[in-house]
Amino acid sequence: MVDRNDSETNADHRSPPPGIEHWAPSHDDRDAGHPFRWRTWLRGRLPWLLINLGVAAKGRDCIAAGGWHRWYNHDDKSSHCYHCDVGRPERLWER
Numbered sequence: 001m002v003d004r005n006d007s008e009t010n011a012d013h014r015s016p017p018p019g020i021e022h023w024a025p026s027h028d029d030r031d032a033g034h035p036f037r038w039r040t041w042l043r044g045r046l047p048w049l050l051i052n053l054g055v056a057a058k059g060r061d062c063i064a065a066g067g068w069h070r071w072y073n074h075d076d077k078s079s080h081c082y083h084c085d086v087g088r089p090e091r092l093w094e095r
Contacts, residue, residue, distance in 0.1 A: 035065040036083040059084040071095075 031037050042056035050056070062069050062084045071079040071092040079092035 031067075031070065031083075034062070034067045034070075034083060035059070036062060036067060040083050061086055 031040075034040075036059040039056050039059060043051055043058070046056055058081075059065055062081060065084075067083065069081040069086060069092075070083060071088075072082055073091070073093045074080040074087060077091070078087055078089045080087040
């Protein structure tokens with residue numbers, strides 16, 4: 001279990017853009033109100049074989065689906081979203 005007081009963990013759970021009222025990180029890392037939260041939850045629990053077969057593929061774009069990106073460190077140079085296939089050549093996980 002991840003310590004919720006860890007500054008890295010808290011940085012991942014920033015407030016969403018204005019207009020999304022139902023956001024709150026839950027105890028099991030599902031972002032309440034996020035359109036792809038169930039996929040992210042499944043990806044953390046299924047064997048990679050099933051994920052690679054497409055059972056819980058990432059969404060295309062959180063913003064287009066009415067959500068928000070939640071960034072992680074992909075390779076120390078670029079950021080990728082936990083919920084969708086979007087990546088950026090910046091260190092967004094540090095913000």
